[in-house]
Amino acid sequence: MIASFDAIEVLLALCLTGSAFVCLFDRHLIRACCFFVVFAVSMVLAWWQLGAPWLAAAELLLGVMLTSPCFFYALGHLSPGASAPLKRDQFSEPWSRVAMRVVLALVWFVMVGAAIRFVIADMVYSPAEHPLLLAGVLIAATALAAFALHRHLFRRLLAFNLLGSGVFILLSGVAGSSAAAQALISVGLLVAWLGSMLGALLIRQLMHLEGVEALGRDGEPKESTT
Amino acid sequence: MIWRFGLFDSTFAPLATTHWALLVALVFPLLLGVLGALFPPKRAFPVALASLPVLASGVMLLSAFDQSGLLSWQWEIAGLILSLRLNGLSVLLLLTTQCIGVAAALYTPGYLRLSETGPLARWLWPLMGVVLSALSLIWLATDLLTLYIALELMGLAAVGMLMLSGKAPALLAGMRYLLLALVGSLTYLLGIALILGHWGRLDLQGLAKVIEPGPVAWFAAALIGAGLALKAALFPLHAWLTPVHENAWTPVSALHAGLVIKASLFMLLQLWSILLPDTFYAPRVIAWLGLLAIVWGGLLAWRTDSLKTLVASSTVAQLGYLMVAFPLLLGPDIAPLPRALAWEGFWLQLVGHAFAKAAMFMAAGNLILATGEHTLKGLAGTSRRLPLSLLVFGIASITLMGLPPSSGFTAKWMLLQAMIITQQWWAVAALLTGTLLTAAYVFRMFRYSFDETAPRHRYQPLAPGMDLIALTLALIAFALGLLAHFPLELMHGGSP
Numbered sequence: 001m002i003a004s005f006d007a008i009e010v011l012l013a014l015c016l017t018g019s020a021f022v023c024l025f026d027r028h029l030i031r032a033c034c035f036f037v038v039f040a041v042s043m044v045l046a047w048w049q050l051g052a053p054w055l056a057a058a059e060l061l062l063g064v065m066l067t068s069p070c071f072f073y074a075l076g077h078l079s080p081g082a083s084a085p086l087k088r089d090q091f092s093e094p095w096s097r098v099a100m101r102v103v104l105a106l107v108w109f110v111m112v113g114a115a116i117r118f119v120i121a122d123m124v125y126s127p128a129e130h131p132l133l134l135a136g137v138l139i140a141a142t143a144l145a146a147f148a149l150h151r152h153l154f155r156r157l158l159a160f161n162l163l164g165s166g167v168f169i170l171l172s173g174v175a176g177s178s179a180a181a182q183a184l185i186s187v188g189l190l191v192a193w194l195g196s197m198l199g200a201l202l203i204r205q206l207m208h209l210e211g212v213e214a215l216g217r218d219g220e221p222k223e224s225t226t
Numbered sequence: 227m228i229w230r231f232g233l234f235d236s237t238f239a240p241l242a243t244t245h246w247a248l249l250v251a252l253v254f255p256l257l258l259g260v261l262g263a264l265f266p267p268k269r270a271f272p273v274a275l276a277s278l279p280v281l282a283s284g285v286m287l288l289s290a291f292d293q294s295g296l297l298s299w300q301w302e303i304a305g306l307i308l309s310l311r312l313n314g315l316s317v318l319l320l321l322t323t324q325c326i327g328v329a330a331a332l333y334t335p336g337y338l339r340l341s342e343t344g345p346l347a348r349w350l351w352p353l354m355g356v357v358l359s360a361l362s363l364i365w366l367a368t369d370l371l372t373l374y375i376a377l378e379l380m381g382l383a384a385v386g387m388l389m390l391s392g393k394a395p396a397l398l399a400g401m402r403y404l405l406l407a408l409v410g411s412l413t414y415l416l417g418i419a420l421i422l423g424h425w426g427r428l429d430l431q432g433l434a435k436v437i438e439p440g441p442v443a444w445f446a447a448a449l450i451g452a453g454l455a456l457k458a459a460l461f462p463l464h465a466w467l468t469p470v471h472e473n474a475w476t477p478v479s480a481l482h483a484g485l486v487i488k489a490s491l492f493m494l495l496q497l498w499s500i501l502l503p504d505t506f507y508a509p510r511v512i513a514w515l516g517l518l519a520i521v522w523g524g525l526l527a528w529r530t531d532s533l534k535t536l537v538a539s540s541t542v543a544q545l546g547y548l549m550v551a552f553p554l555l556l557g558p559d560i561a562p563l564p565r566a567l568a569w570e571g572f573w574l575q576l577v578g579h580a581f582a583k584a585a586m587f588m589a590a591g592n593l594i595l596a597t598g599e600h601t602l603k604g605l606a607g608t609s610r611r612l613p614l615s616l617l618v619f620g621i622a623s624i625t626l627m628g629l630p631p632s633s634g635f636t637a638k639w640m641l642l643q644a645m646i647i648t649q650q651w652w653a654v655a656a657l658l659t660g661t662l663l664t665a666a667y668v669f670r671m672f673r674y675s676f677d678e679t680a681p682r683h684r685y686q687p688l689a690p691g692m693d694l695i696a697l698t699l700a701l702i703a704f705a706l707g708l709l710a711h712f713p714l715e716l717m718h719g720g721s722p
Binding site: 111112114115118119120140144147153156157160163164167170171174175176178179180181183184187188191192194195198199202203205206209210 | 446
């Protein structure tokens with residue numbers, strides 16, 4: 001009985017981690033968005049599995065039904081007359097920057113892992129019993145790395161959403177499904193939706209004003225040579 | 227430290243009128259903002275009329291605190307405990323918020339009429355209302371859930387306000403700010419998750435009793451500190467601040483630089499005084515960063531060519547003064563006298579800077595609006611044509627430089643005294659360097675404005691009152707130094 005439950009959790013954790021990786025690093029933006037939907041659906045199942053039906057409902061409403069369309073809107077797939085929908089992003093960063101960001105993400109990973117280890121002391125002896133928690137640490141670390149690494153604004157928005165989901169899994173992992181934890185996560189989901197909506201509106205407006213290249217520059221002004 | 231934040235049991239229950247005043251102070255800015263979106267005011271007069279009840283609620287809360295000391299409220303909703311408290315510090319910050327908020331709201335109609343603001347202008351009102359309501363909630367809240375909700379409301383509304391001008395640079399800067407603010411709040415949330423997981427509660431008063439130093443408290447403090455420092459633009463994480471202010475509307479900049487970034491700093495100090503009482507290294511690190519912030523912000527402001535960048539960089543430097551005081555407030559082995567002096571100096575500096583910076587942004591906005599130039603060189607000849615705007619800028623800079631008898635002087639005097647008693651000579655050096663650098667960039671700006679050789683521009687006439695509102699704010703910042711006993715008494719009051 002217990003073994004079967006574990007299998008479901010392990011499967012969910014693998015599903016979450018896998019879809020998060022694809023979503024963060026796939027160059028094809030529409031596919032990345034589709035995997036975000038997969039990720040959000042697995043989050044719904046994960047909340048159900050963790051015994052928090054209210055959070056599952058909130059995730060279904062806010063994550064799957066409201067936040068995901070924001071991304072497709074930002075890519076220009078919901079408005080029929082939109083010009084030049086985004087397809088792919090370029091990635092041409094110097095190696096020094098990549099190495100620096102990877103080191104940063106590793107430090108973050110170790111720090112979060114250590115903090116969780118102090119809160120849940122028995123995790124050291126049986127890490128396999130908390131597959132979702134492990135997935136949460138992994139997702140949070142990878143998403144922060146992706147956030148630091150990418151300059152493309154759309155990718156950063158996706159990375160922020162996955163970072164949020166990772167943090168919510170960690171929160172429910174360390175604090176259980178108490179009323180306070182559920183309230184914090186619900187507020188967090190609401191904020192993530194509002195932030196994504198604002199971000200998607202901004203990205204559309206920027207593309208309208210400046211063209212697709214504006215998104216890749218991370219808020220830096222246009223070079224004077226171009 | 228804990229009792230200074232009013233985290234103890236109150237003696238008296240609040241009266242019925244106090245309940246109403248609290249409700250008005252928290253909800254009315256929001257309602258008025260929605261009303262402003264439906265019927266955008268064209269003149270300052272209806273705004274002044276509408277803001278009267280808000281100011282009245284602030285004064286009523288002040289008198290309620292005068293009569294009965296610390297007041298607290300607590301509600302239980304579906305197993306969650308939400309709690310508020312009203313102590314001297316929160317009254318002081320609440321009154322500051324209301325004054326600056328009302329001044330920014332009065333300034334707005336004239337500004338919107340004179341500058342080409344586009345179709346989004348009416349959304350400024352509800353966003354401003356949300357920011358003011360959320361700020362009031364942050365000064366009062368004493369549980370981590372309410373603080374998180376208020377912080378998020380404030381952050382999202384602030385991002386919305388800063389991007390309203392709709393130009394591409396503003397949108398890019400705003401998008402960057404949005405992403406950083408959202409990641410900052412997730413870091414903060416992770417810190418709260420650790421606290422909730424380890425101690426199982428969210429109310430600050432209860433947490434202050436059960437938290438003991440250890441790895442969990444350190445990790446939580448680090449995460450919360452990083453998240454809030456990002457939102458407060460503390461030194462190494464300040465890069466988003468200047469581009470955002472460069473492109474924002476004047477009343478928005480005034481509110482943001484005066485109040486919004488201070489709210490994150492307030493939360494940082496409050497949570498660290500619970501999580502890290504009497505630690506040695508963490509406040510030292512903040513103070514060293516503050517030293518760098520004073521120098522770096524001052525240099526940026528000194529070397530810049532743009533007036534708004536000057537004012538925004540000076541915010542980075544002025545936040546450095548507050549960071550330098552952290553070891554005096556949180557460090558171990560500080561005698562009661564220097565700690566009390568540092569506490570009073572810290573909040574007087576914060577409040578004085580809020581008023582002065584709001585006035586300075588309004589004066590800079592007036593100069594830019596009248597001359598149509600964004601650079602310092604474009605100010606040539608303004609000393610003859612726009613003396614009032616320059617006067618406001620000057621009075622605000624007196625407070626920022628800390629010349630007597632402004633509030634900046636009184637605050638720095640107290641901080642200096644505390645630093646000399648505890649023999650922190652490097653902090654003294656930081657404060658003096660900051661004063662010199664502030665003088666350098668302020669006088670550089672005035673040198674350009676007194677240049678008479680420039681060709682004549684056409685000057686856009688300003689709406690009546692735009693200079694007067696800025697002047698009032700600058701004079702309040704100035705007078706808080708002479709009448710410092712009022713805020714200081716508020717901060718003394720309510721000790722157990």
